[in-house]
Amino acid sequence: AAGFLNLRSSILIGFLSIVLIIILSLFYFELPGLENNYFFPKFYILGLALALCTAIIFLAIYSQRLAIESAQRNEAFNFLQRIFLREQELKSLGGLAAAAAHELGTPLNTISLVAKELKKEIGPNNKFNQDLDLLISQSKRCSEILKQISKNPYTEKEDKFFDKASFKIIVHEIVDSFKDLSKKKIIINEENYKKDYLITKKIEIIYSLKNIIDNALKFSSNKVEIFLLSNEQELRIKVEDDGEGFSRQILGFLGDPYINKRDLDNNKEGLGLGIFIAKVFLERLSAIINFCNLEDKGAVVDISWQKKDLINLKLI
Numbered sequence: 001a002a003g004f005l006n007l008r009s010s011i012l013i014g015f016l017s018i019v020l021i022i023i024l025s026l027f028y029f030e031l032p033g034l035e036n037n038y039f040f041p042k043f044y045i046l047g048l049a050l051a052l053c054t055a056i057i058f059l060a061i062y063s064q065r066l067a068i069e070s071a072q073r074n075e076a077f078n079f080l081q082r083i084f085l086r087e088q089e090l091k092s093l094g095g096l097a098a099a100a101a102h103e104l105g106t107p108l109n110t111i112s113l114v115a116k117e118l119k120k121e122i123g124p125n126n127k128f129n130q131d132l133d134l135l136i137s138q139s140k141r142c143s144e145i146l147k148q149i150s151k152n153p154y155t156e157k158e159d160k161f162f163d164k165a166s167f168k169i170i171v172h173e174i175v176d177s178f179k180d181l182s183k184k185k186i187i188i189n190e191e192n193y194k195k196d197y198l199i200t201k202k203i204e205i206i207y208s209l210k211n212i213i214d215n216a217l218k219f220s221s222n223k224v225e226i227f228l229l230s231n232e233q234e235l236r237i238k239v240e241d242d243g244e245g246f247s248r249q250i251l252g253f254l255g256d257p258y259i260n261k262r263d264l265d266n267n268k269e270g271l272g273l274g275i276f277i278a279k280v281f282l283e284r285l286s287a288i289i290n291f292c293n294l295e296d297k298g299a300v301v302d303i304s305w306q307k308k309d310l311i312n313l314k315l316i
Helices: 007-026 042-122 129-150 167-176 203-219 272-284 307-312
Strands: 164-166 185-189 198-200 223-230 234-241 288-293 299-306
Touching: 007 042, 042 129, 042 272, 164 167, 167 185, 167 198, 167 203, 167 223, 203 223, 203 234, 203 272, 203 299, 234 307, 272 288, 299 307
Parallel strands: 185 223
Antiparallel strands: 164 198, 223 234, 234 299, 288 299
16 A cells, blocks of 8 residues: 555554554454464564564555655656657757748748839839838848758758767857856866767757756856866766765765755755756766765766767767
């Protein structure tokens, strides 16, 4: 029952079970035929009742905890599905927008052409000249808007050239997106970035790195430092902040959904879901992700890929 009912109902059923066990241990009828053959001491019966009560409490707590964790994982999984569905909807919407832009291009050009011809016919001093100029300028503006829509990243067809970018450039673009959102320093260290990898711009990689950098900014004091490291065999990125670091109580559970961050300086913000999603995304792409603390102060998220895994996944 504890696995399917809410906490209140589980406590009620557990309490009722314990009360009934206590009553049966004190007031009971012996089985027929056993009156003179067996003797059970009172302490044995009370001990048996105590053992049953302990088992009920333990099993109820364990089942309730499993049910809560299962519900949290299901919610996190549903959140992942919503992200993918949103991405698919954006791509579908982008395709429709591109088709609409293509279809509307010809009528707009016709309107602009007719307006220009009318302007020539009626002469420069006609009272409708101002309206015709407005019509021409607005049709031109509409054409520019449609061009921008057709260049939307969600409307682009898959292209092997435009679909790939330097990993270093991708990280710089992600960092630039935080400049207007946070006043804290973000330093990118490229001293050990020996080989630049041209990788596929997967939404999973971009979303995960954004999430991890955003998390580091939230808990840092003044700055976040990003280390880019690479060689012929490995691509690696480390995100370090100068905050308090991960609490020892939750360090072993990072990557599970909805870790409560009450242990971190009484901050009531939740931490687990974003890290959980990032970890799932990155591990699906054969990344190795580790969480640890700096010796002095601060947290570290270390992500690495082996070159052979990147090749197998066709990311490079």
